[in-house]
Amino acid sequence: MPLTENIRRKLLLGYVxxxxxxxxxxxxxxxxxxxxxxxxxxxxxxxxxxxxxxxGLHLWVLQHSWSFFLLDVLFYTAPLxxxxxxxxxxxxxxxxxxxMLLVNWLYVQLFVLFPTNxxxxxxxxxxxxxVFIPASRETFYLLVRGLKYFFLFxxxxxxxxxIRQYGIFYVDEMSGILLQQHKELLIHPQKHWYxxxxxxxxxxxxxxxxxxxxxxxxxxxxxxxxxxxxxxxLLIIIFVAFLIADYVIMRxxxxxxxxxxxxxxxxxxxxxxxx
Amino acid sequence: xxxxxxxxxxxxxxxxxxxVSLFVLSQLFIFYKRGxxxxxxxxxxxxxxxxxxxxxxxxxxxxxxxxxxxxxxxxPKKAEKILLPVYCFSDQPCKEKFFKDVIVRLLPxxxxxxxxxxxxxxxxxADFLNEYRGYLGRTLNVxxxxxxxxxxxYRFRSGRLHFTSYTSLTSAVCP
Numbered sequence: 336m337p338l339t340e341n342i343r344r345k346l347l348l349g350y351v352x353x354x355x356x357x358x359x360x361x362x363x364x365x366x367x368x369x370x371x372x373x374x375x376x377x378x379x380x381x382x383x384x385x386x387x388x389x390x391g392l393h394l395w396v397l398q399h400s401w402s403f404f405l406l407d408v409l410f411y412t413a414p415l416x417x418x419x420x421x422x423x424x425x426x427x428x429x430x431x432x433x434x435m436l437l438v439n440w441l442y443v444q445l446f447v448l449f450p451t452n453x454x455x456x457x458x459x460x461x462x463x464x465x466v467f468i469p470a471s472r473e474t475f476y477l478l479v480r481g482l483k484y485f486f487l488f489x490x491x492x493x494x495x496x497x498i499r500q501y502g503i504f505y506v507d508e509m510s511g512i513l514l515q516q517h518k519e520l521l522i523h524p525q526k527h528w529y530x531x532x533x534x535x536x537x538x539x540x541x542x543x544x545x546x547x548x549x550x551x552x553x554x555x556x557x558x559x560x561x562x563x564x565x566x567x568x569l570l571i572i573i574f575v576a577f578l579i580a581d582y583v584i585m586r587x588x589x590x591x592x593x594x595x596x597x598x599x600x601x602x603x604x605x606x607x608x609x610x
Numbered sequence: 611x612x613x614x615x616x617x618x619x620x621x622x623x624x625x626x627x628x629x630v631s632l633f634v635l636s637q638l639f640i641f642y643k644r645g646x647x648x649x650x651x652x653x654x655x656x657x658x659x660x661x662x663x664x665x666x667x668x669x670x671x672x673x674x675x676x677x678x679x680x681x682x683x684x685x686p687k688k689a690e691k692i693l694l695p696v697y698c699f700s701d702q703p704c705k706e707k708f709f710k711d712v713i714v715r716l717l718p719x720x721x722x723x724x725x726x727x728x729x730x731x732x733x734x735x736a737d738f739l740n741e742y743r744g745y746l747g748r749t750l751n752v753x754x755x756x757x758x759x760x761x762x763x764y765r766f767r768s769g770r771l772h773f774t775s776y777t778s779l780t781s782a783v784c785p
Contacts, residue, residue, distance in 0.1 A: 364685060365749065366687060366691075373695075374744075378729055381652075382646055384649065385713060385724070388728050389717075394727075452694075455652050469623065477619045490654075492641060499658070502657065502659055510663050511664070518667050519669055522671070523682060534770070587686065
């Protein structure tokens with residue numbers, strides 16, 4: 336039975352909605368490149384970033400501060416081109432998707448070369464545009480499934496790493512992580528409920544370890560998504576719980592991973608023609 | 611991953627089948643090899659190695675108008691925006707070591723001869739502090755002349771961090 340266009344339309348609208356909700360959050364938090372106006376760059380362990388650095392493009396960007404604004408405009412308007420192409424010039428969708436893919440790569444790679452953020456949280460912007468490139472609905476749907484498998488791997492492998500690197504075998508692990516993560520907050524002499532909460536967790540290693548163990552178990556549970564769609568809703572709930580816990584306990588906002596949730600929501604069965 | 615997926619993709623679109631297969635193999639290779647990464651293939655091993663409570667911690671304090679900033683009152687993104695440049699600056703000696711030990715050794719194997727000034731910022735402490743004051747002044751909307759950064763050493767004793775001394779801004783220990 337052939338797929339209808341419904342699933343692609345919903346996914347595109349979902350992606351654009353998520354992108355602009357996150358954009359609003361970033362604007363408020365001063366996370367646009369032009370709001371950072373960085374003054375120097377950093378070196379990472381990513382070979383792709385080395386190739387970019389060898390071109391000297393990041394130095395040119397630093398020397399021409401107006402280019403921060405230009406990059407922001409390109410990155411934050413690219414989804415609008417895709418949306419316009421989809422609804423008014425369908426034949427240009429793949430061109431618009433390819434444009435968005437190139438802009439996202441350029442923007443994210445340059446953004447993380449400056450002291451702003453780590454690249455792993457931006458993976459949705461690097462990969463998602465790919466699914467909108469093929470014209471065929473079948474290929475589109477298979478690429479969405481491929482992206483879902485990547486998302487599942489992302490989480491599942493995070494759980495495997497905790498076993499592979501032995502972090503899971505130490506009861507004091509979470510206490511050590513909390514000290515490392517929050518040391519700047521903990522040293523302030525003023526009283527604060529959050530500081531007390533983190534100190535409480537640090538000084539109750541069994542409780543904090545249970546959080547670590549719970550997170551690892553949740554990550555490992557993502558393997559079920561490779562074999563069945565039955566747990567998709569549960570995986571969505573786990574992911575949202577993970578996002579909230581990461582924000583509250585670790586103060587890591589992983590909002591930019593949320594577009595991947597769309598791959599768990601895309602359901603072929605509800606979007607096929609029976610004619 | 612279900613092999614049905616690859617079978618269907620092969621039948622539907624061979625070009626995308628090869629692209630996706632290469633993607634999967636590259637990701638698995640990076641996962642297997644650990645070490646360096648190649649976008650968009652990363653290892654998601656954050657907080658997976660043993661990180662146990664240490665005896666001593668180096669903590670950056672940011673002072674504005676003689677008051678230490680209380681990061682409990684900042685959103686995570688704002689706190690990161692304030693602190694990350696300091697961490698990046700203090701990490702410079704380690705990045706220089708990484709450049710000499712890894713990049714200078716690896717890139718020539720691909721016929722690329724890395725230009726040092728494109729990889730290392732070589733920022734002096736005076737230049738960094740001058741620029742950082744301007745950056746932080748804009749970020750917090752405060753007088754940039756009143757900004758001070760200190761690298762403080764704390765000891766973790768009796769369940770609390772206790773101040774012991776101040777040290778230089780770049781006293782990072784490279785892994």
